[in-house]
Amino acid sequence: MPAIADKPSNGATLLRVDGLSKTFPGLKALDDVSFTVGAGEIAAVVGHNGSGKSTLVKVLAGVYQPDPGSVIEIRDASGKPLAESAARDGLHFIHQDLGLIPMLTTIENMGLGRSANGRGLRPVRTARERDEARRLIARFGAAFDPTTPVALLSPAERAIVAIARAMDGWTRSENVLVLDEPTTAFHGDEVETLFGAVRRVAAEGAGVVFISHRLDEVLGLADRVVALRDGRVVADQPAASLDHDQMIRLIAGRAVADTDVSRTSQPQRRVLRVSGIASEKIKDISLELGAGEIVGVSGILGSGREELAGLIFGAVHRARGTVEVEGNLLVSDDPVAAIEAGLGYVPADRRRDGAVMDMDVRENLTLSLLRPLRRRLGRLDGRAERAETRQWVDIVELRPPNPGQRLKLFSGGNQQKVVLAKWLRTKPLVLLLDEPTQGVDVGAKAAIYQLIAAAAAAGTGVLLCSSDTKELVSLCDRVLVLETGRILESIDRGELTEARLVRAELGLDAGASSDGLTTTEVRHGS
Incomplete structure (x- = not known):
């Protein structure tokens, strides 16, 4: 990645929020919120779900009008407040869904951004616009083909496209960039790729507001942390003065054990049997699940983990194989029949598929x-x-x-x-969960864990597909590790640690499962 310049030293305030309140009928979502963001500064806004983070973003973006007396002020590098028209151009947003059109290329998505800035729709001048897109991408340490459809880019590359589009046409570097939960679907190195781009934006003089529920990311990126609770600012202090546990206490108002779930498991009768199922990403998987058992499914992106729950439920086409619920065969590709047989399914994308x-x-x-x-x-x-x-x-x-x-x-x-x-x-007899805590904070995560554990204690068999290793280690009786659409390994609870699980996901412990079963058939009670 290109070298990052030193941060501006003038410390000018670019964004000033003072006494900001927002009242809905029967609810005060924001109550006298005040904070500032300086040039070159990355300020993280954290808080429990329902703390007011989403409302704050919508007010800053103009979706909601604040209560009378609220002040939102955008300033230039000298600290002088900008006129209203200029202020609108000084505040830029990247939302969780990034606002990109998947079938269009990077160049075309950037062109939509220019159209939004009043330049009108124009034909693409291929060579010129391609070179400009490459320059903007390279500015953030990336090098991918800007003529590739955005749908084929990695999540981190798509985020860089969104940042580049937001910054395209800036007449000055001292703007404010607001990122709202940008890493929800990210894995591993993708997060650091995005963070490199964000640090470069700040190094060039912009202010950054970073909103996230991932506390480790906040500690690794932010200069300052603003914590919201029940719509009020409860802390505004340097990130260097906080650790993970202190941030949890600020957010929740108490200590929260986000992965500590007390439960005992005595798997009983078999409630689910999957035999030789296959789809576009799943090559050959067989498994069994007992009543009251929580079985995890792990694997890197593309392993088939992200498709297995939907395939069993009937939301994804089953090319072959059988699914039985308490001995009753399910018709393929029929979610209604799955529900009637006793299956429940929480998909990864709640907005699109879950509600x-x-x-x-x-x-x-x-x-x-x-x-x-x-x-x-x-x-x-x-x-x-x-x-x-x-x-x-x-x-x-x-x-x-x-x-x-x-x-x-x-x-x-x-x-x-x-x-x-x-x-x-x-x-349900069987609860199929796909990334059940994706995009939620530590408080909501703890509550969801307790609900899952209570369901298992009541006799529901749970199949938990997750990219969160802590989640799997905390909740599961055993974890099936997938690779290229097959079960690579089964790890029992007695051997289940984060280190063991990560090694298995990366293929460092490749081979037969610990009980000697084949990689395509791991039985209940293993």
Whole structure:
């Protein structure tokens, strides 16, 4: 990566937020929030789901109007407040979904950014625009073909495209870049690639607001940490003065054991048997799952881990093989039959696949099982539906506890609680989980872990597909490690450590599973 210049030393304040409040009916989402961001500074904003982080971003972006008396001020390098029109050009956003169009190239996506800045739609001048795109990409230490569709780039490369587009056409370096949970789908080196790009933006004089639930990333990147709790700033201090546990206490108001789940497992009858299933990414997998057992599925991106749960449920096409739930064969590619047989499925992308964001909490919670709530002539019993919804709102500790609010208005952690509760209320025989804590903070993660453990204690078999090694080690009775669509290894709880799991994922412990079974068939009780 190109050398990064020293940070500007003038310390000028580029963003000043003073007394910012935002009130919704029955809820004060932000309450007298104040902080500043200086030139060359990376300020992290952290907080529990529901703390106000998402509302803060939407207010800064102009999606929500703040309460009267709130001050949001963008300044130039000398500290002078900019006029309103110039201030709009001085604040740039990169949201979690990056706002890119996958089928378009880097060049074309950057062109859309220029159109948004009022230059109009123009034909691509191939050589000139390709060279400019390469220059912007190289500025962040990357070197990929800007004519490649964005869908074929890695997550880190797509993030660099989003940053390059946000910075394209800056007339001065002293702008403010806001990144909202940019690393949710990242793995390993991809995070550091993005961080190199962010550090370069700051080194050139911009201010950066970095919003994340990943505390280790915050400690590795930020100069300063602003912690929100219940819509208020509870801390604003140098990142160097904090460690992981101190940040958790700031966010939650207490110590939180984010991966400490007390449970004992005595697998009983077999509830799930998968034999020789295959799909586009899965080559040949067989496994069994017992009632009350939590079996993890691990593997690097492309191993098949990210497709297995959907394949078993019927959301992904099954080319061959069989799936049995308590001895009953499931029809392939039929999620309705899977639900009726006793399967529940929490997909990795809750917004796209796991819920209906424009529906309220009540509608989402009851959607998967309406039959018990219907009256004799088929009409929905509203009183019974409301009573059951209130019960689950209390069980998952939804915040705010408002079952009539549209799901998209809740934080990510609270959305995920609703998606999980939707299936838990069906009392499934088997719960298929794909990245169940992706994009949630430590408080929500601890709550979700307890819900999973409680489901297993009640007799549900759980198949947990996750890229989080701590999660797998904490929760699972055994972990199946996938490689190129096959089971490479099975690690029992007695041998399960993060180091052991990482070695297996990287192929450093390749070979037969510890009980001598083949790599394509790992049996229950191994």
